[in-house]
Amino acid sequence: MKILFTWLFIVSLSFAGDATIEVIKKVESLPSLAVEESSSSYDDTFKLRFFKSLIADLNVISIFNVDRHYRKTDYDSSDVVVENKDMKYVLRYQIYEDDNRYFNVRMKLLKESTEVMSKSYKIKKVDFYMFISHAMAYDINEFMGEPSVEWMKRKVIFSRVVAPRKSELVISDYTLTYQHVVVKGGFNVFPKWANKEQSEFYYTSLDGAKPSLKKVDIKAGTVKSLLTSDGMMICSDVSDDSKKLLLTMAPSGQPDIYLYDVATKRYSRVTNYRGIDVNGQFIDNGNIAFISNRLGYPNVFSKKLGTSEVEQMIYYGKSNAACSAHNEYIVYKARESSNAFSKNTFNLHLISTKTDFIRRLTATGVNEFPRFSKDGDAILFIKNYKAQSSIGIIRLNHNKNYLFPLKYGRVQAMDW
Secondary structure, rough: OOHHHHHHHHHHHOOOOOOOOOEEEOOOOOOOEEEEEOOOOOHHHHHHHHHHHEEEEEEEEOEEEEEEOOEOOOOOOOOOHHHHHHOEEEEEEEEOOOOOOOEEEEEEEEEOOOEEEEEEEEEEEEHHHHHHHHHHHHHHHHHOOOOOHHHHHOEEEEEEEEEEEEEEEEEOOOOOEEEEEEEEEOOEEEEOOOOOOOEEEEEEEEEOOOOOOEEEEOOOOEEEEEOOOOOOOOEEEEEEOOOOOEEEOOOOOOOOEEEEEEOOEEEEEOOOOOOEEEEEEEEOOOOOEEEOOOOOOEEEEEEEOOOOOOEEEOOOEEEEEEEEEEEOOEEEEEEEEOOOOOOOEEEEEEEEEOOOOOOOOOOOOEEEEEEOOOOOOOEEEEEOOOOOOEEEEEEEOOOEEEEEEEEEEEEEEEEE
16 A cells, blocks of 8 residues: 555656746747748748747747747848848758758847857757757857756656556657657566766656566667566656666555666665665765655655655655756756645756755646756746647746647656
8 A cells, every 4th residue: 555655656756737838927028030031942831830849939039039030131231131121030941952851050140240150960860859959059149158958958858657557668859849769568667877978868667567677778779677566666857877766666565765876786775664764865075965754744855865864855845746957956846736626736856965045946736856957057847728738848947837738648757
């Protein structure tokens, strides 16, 4: 019974919300940016699709007030289109197919009608066009001297529930425009990237007699079974050097956090509590954060590896779960209402382990499964509303949220 409750406890971290763009605070005035398209190759439908992808990326970097109008002009024209004459910046680009049928983009950034930046891009398959869009926004952000948005070029891996006890593991870009199913058939959940290169990942298979932790080498196309455990087996975090894993297992019916050494394939117990300890996350200076019901409800605690000391981290809220950590910061889900006759509100909050600082990151609906980007600049999270799921991006330094809906199925868990 305890194992069933624990699975429900963890899986409940993965569903909810409303699929709209949210702006948490009004930011300072931003320079205006318009986009001009100059392409002759490809049909109008595809050209508009690429334009919309680029507009979305330019909005997400959050350094411009982006004009959404679709306007065309000649790439070599010395003047911007008349509607853009008052714009601070104009981005002009041209997409075309070369003799090898590669997809090419050339672009230039104009500041008050003077070219200040130019660059060209090429990929073999047009189906990957969104990654060029992401790279263009990334490069413009770099040119403008803003903090890096390297996470825009990383891939997201998520588990999509498509039917009762059936799921798919999908690799996508952060906007969900590109999607590639890498594992299908059966019930496979909680994917986790195994390294910074994103060439391997872990996931939990629930198809056997016991939950099994598996590892996939994407390039080699191989799948290895690493561990099984009665009741529960989840990889919740991977160390920065990819050598250690934090696992939730329940070999004796009691879910606890375990530390797994990838090289030796040995594991050791980190927590030892008669209730529920799950979702371990590496934080700074050899500490981990995790979720426990030690207070009679889920809350966030920390523990220094190699010691028995446990510290409560959150004193706000009565149902705090689904945490993610980056250096001294922890983001977690908190229930902010308790209504037996309507849906409750769950928001994401950010705390610092070094101060009493606490910041609410979302305002409405149910928001969960937060995941920091590797550089801590952004947070990825899940929202579900009725039959539709969305993946959201929180830009911490810009106080903005952006949501990207999934076309079908429900997102169970994800990593980037």
